[in-house]
Amino acid sequence: MKIRKKINKKINQITKLIITILTIYSTIIYAHENIFNILPQPSIGAKSYILIDYNTGVILTEKNSDEFHKPASLAKIMTSYVISQAISKGNIHRHDDVVVSKNSWATGNEEFNGSSLMFLQIGDHISVENLIKGIILQSGNDACVAIAEYISGNQEKFVNLMNFYAKKIGLKNTCFKNVHGLDESGQYTTAKDMAIMGKVLIRDFPYEYSIYKQKSFTFNHIFQKNRNLLLWDNTLNVDGIKTGHTENAGYNIIASATKNNMRLIVVILGDKTEQDRRKNSKKLLNWGFETFRTINPIKKNQKIASIPILYGKYSSVRVGIKNNVYLTILKNQEKKIKILYHIKNNKILAPIYKNQVLGSMTFIINNHIIGKYSLVSLENVSKGNIFICLLDYIRLLISKWIHQ
Template sequence: MKIKKKYNKINKKIVKVLTTTFIIYSTIISANENIFDVISRPCINSKSYILIDYNTGTVLTEKNADKHQKPASLAKIMTSYVIGKAIKTGKIKRSDIVTISNNAWATGNPLFSGSSLMFLRVGDRISVEKLIKGIILQSGNDACVAMAEYVSGKQKKFIDLMNFYSKKIGLKNTYFKNVHGLDIPGQYTSARDIAILGQALIHDLPQEYSIYKEKNFTFNHIHQNNRNLLLWDNSLNVDGIKTGHTEIAGYNMIVSATKNHMRLIAVILGDKTEEDRKINSKRLLNWGFETFRTINPIKKNQKIAALPILYGRYGTVNIGINQNVYLTILKNQEKKIKIIYHISNNKIFAPVHKNKILGSMTFIINNHIVNTYPLVALNKVPKGNIVFCFLDYIRLKLNKWIHQ
């Protein structure tokens, strides 16, 4: 960059800071490239599965991840997501009381025969909070109907919301036709979409997600345990998410666990037995934690450097990235990352608005671009008074004359 003499010292400091930063944080790897192909993967016999890093979305391993499968009770994750959104926007409250209709009557509805239930009765008056727990912890199909009717008036309108949010969060191979996940023609999902849905639930609705780690729930003197058996596994720090099973779908599971500031999400679809889905989910999580780690090299709005400004009230503007940067790396590839920064213009003129993009930072490993983040102004720099502007104008003219 060619910069006026007044800022030569500042510019040298910028280069030094950026170079130092890049050396410190040259420890990253990414998603979406075939950088992980050299790794031996765990042997999983499920119809479909995927393992992702929650913070980066990096796919660590997968099989038939986009193939259509029946969701079974994993559909209830979207049901609870829609309910959580309704609470968040103030449409309903957790303390609201719901009157149970004939449609949500547990024992009087042939559709529910042999399925998981909260065991609601017509005319019962139950809080939204308890019905949510009935959906999440008891996997109650009857509770799903009760809440769908309370939120939207009719189940069809609630299902429309489920599909609306599916598109909004980026699910490409999912379509819901009921609120509980019981088998019905035309209803499907995929392992990748379920992982994305779990990721959205954790990020968007942390209070809703916190319920998923509870191990049991008692309603009307009926005690039921959470069907996520990995919640009782002391070798893993599992805090969710959900299981599902129907005759057509097989045994499904999405599970999330944390270790050393890293969160992984594993999805198993179409396993043969309840024990198989538990073992295979655990195998995926253990393999992921043993093979990878996630780092947060740059914090949101962390100052990376200061760039010179012309015609400004201040002489420099701080630059950084306006989001947390997470990167997933192989444990043996920490020194292979290269980081390249680019400043869009060699002269930056005031005024500069906060969050204005001034350049970019790119992470590379094994000649693959891992990710690129925009470098933005972290502070506003208004235009300076007439004296500062005149001095900068003179310096620019002198600088141009000297370098002719």
Template sequence: MKNIITPRLLRRLTLSSIWVIGIVGGSCAANLSLTIMIPHIPKIDAESYILIDYNSGKVLAEKNADVRRDPASLTKMMTSYVISKAIQEGKIKLNDLVTINKDAWATGNPIFQGSSLMFLKPGDRVPVSLLNRGIILESGNDACVAMADYIAGSQDVFVEMMNHYVNVLGLKNTHFSTVHGLDSPEQFTSARDMAMIGQALIRDIPQEYSTYKEKEFTFNNIRQMNRNGLLWDKDLNVDGIKTGHTKSAGYNLVVSATEGPMRLISVILGGHSIQGRENESRKLLIWGFRFFETVMPLKADKKFTTARVWFGDTDNVTLGVDNDAYLTIPRGRIKDLKLTYVLNDHELYAPLDKYQSLGVITVQLDDEIIEQRQLIVLNEVKKGNLLKRVVDYFKLIFNHYFN
């Protein structure tokens, strides 16, 4: 059983008329859509990059997005993710005092020379909240070591935790061997995987993610600025995420920005300068915001349509989707979307369980399928009493005879 609905018709049609509609937008709307042009992706000077819509996950632009490269300090995105999950799960608290060991000594550890530091000293007792901010805002390698020791007892065990979340998040081209991102031959990531870590930070630990937009941090009277220069960009609403640089990695930058309901995440790996990675990220983000938009034609647990049910305690069942359906489409094309639903069976019989799948909703643009979702039961329908079932039996015979 197939039905076609546009967003405009959804607002105008009654439920009884939905069954008999099979339309496309008028010719004027179709002709107007032909004038909407999406220019080519801007030329990006980096070894690899990706631009995704945070809500829909749609990739808008990419180059070498699955090629493995050194993450440098982008590693700290996963470090702070693990720390924040430990806070969420009650393993540690923000006000816990961490005693700094010698392996986290900023100036006494040779591997830290010339790198980003919070300038910790052995014997210092520093709250978890400050160490986590030092990791996020100052990219403090010493703070990473201090937190790894506190949470896991050693850096090696903490790295195991990091790689556990690599598997949980489904990252295909990422492996960590350090807690801070200094070069290691066994450590690698990809632009696509870094975008997915960015999504996880925003989605899973929103309270901690809010720290990424802070522009400066002072510890022990040492004031340091957030290295993400796009936080000061007046044309973009940037609220994260992280920079990274080593000789082998080049200049890396993951950025998230919003415009209205739309959030984009860009990743630049292997840029050629600090200014360059910011300029190339800016190009991607502006291009994405100007020529695309995020829409949500289907909302979780909201009625999409109803269908007739036989032998139940009610005559109709409410149908919809169990998760919000975010789509990324060319800007100005929402009126051209077509929503089609097909029921698995021509007739529905009680009982029907809540969230039971009864069909499929298909979203099309220019006759191309861009999304499909299960059409599910939103309200349980139990079997009706004996009288109701008998009445429905004769109604169904009558219905078959005349149809």
């Protein structure tokens, strides 16, 4: 009887961690169907917009976010992303000297007529670092051409890189035709894709992103201000990123702001005026911060539990989640969160490898999944010696006999 109790205790330790309640799972609605649509939405007159939580990617509100629009100068975000990739790979360096070609000549190119410029002259020597600032802060179309030719030899090859990275980072409805965003047939994007673009830039190249918050830049004694008026708004902590405007595109903006532990990204495409663009983006950001919270209930590699294992050098393995867990919730909803644990197998056998997926952890509010993460091993557990393996084998045989 004592042997049976010991065996049952070990087996029960494992099976208790397998929480599979079918009646609960059958009523769960996945968060992909925006669970916040039931909230009163802010009234925004722009053709298309989206507001997302940076840490979770959850859409807080949107309107026509998959509708095609001209990107205007928002295309320059991808231009700066490609530049950052080239720098990170060592293909170019920030201190490199670039010589301005005829194609980059501001006053000699009719395509640039009336558009935003850095006012480059043929034969000018300018560093990659200053060209980056000219693109980000002055929205210089001429600077885009100069850096594209320096990196790729010509604009067409650089545009191919823009579209390559667009697909790689998950932009499903975006196509670039030039390096600066001026209207061109076949060039389009969506508010949702631009939100992803902003999120990826912030995540992958924080140094590059930090340039977007600078309020001005002077080159060749020409002083120009950043066109993102939200940077001067003392009621919001906006730290980027870009505005754009052409006659066909209307007034576009992607902006990001932080408050407490939350970062939001807003995109507006096709607004009527510069002031509408500023007012509506501010309205959406404020609504987001007033309505929602981002919480970080579990840190990466934090031990959540120890799972009993068989045939191992040790009798259990520590499990946790590989990355930080972020959840987007309505304010004051923390106490409503329920957690379901699921272990893939009722008998975990050694050897176990670090980061091996052993199960999952699901966070639910009111039968809606708000986050699902893999439970992984936080350590290696090698196979035990022959005595341990034999003992566990006997335990399993007796367990099968008991439960027959």
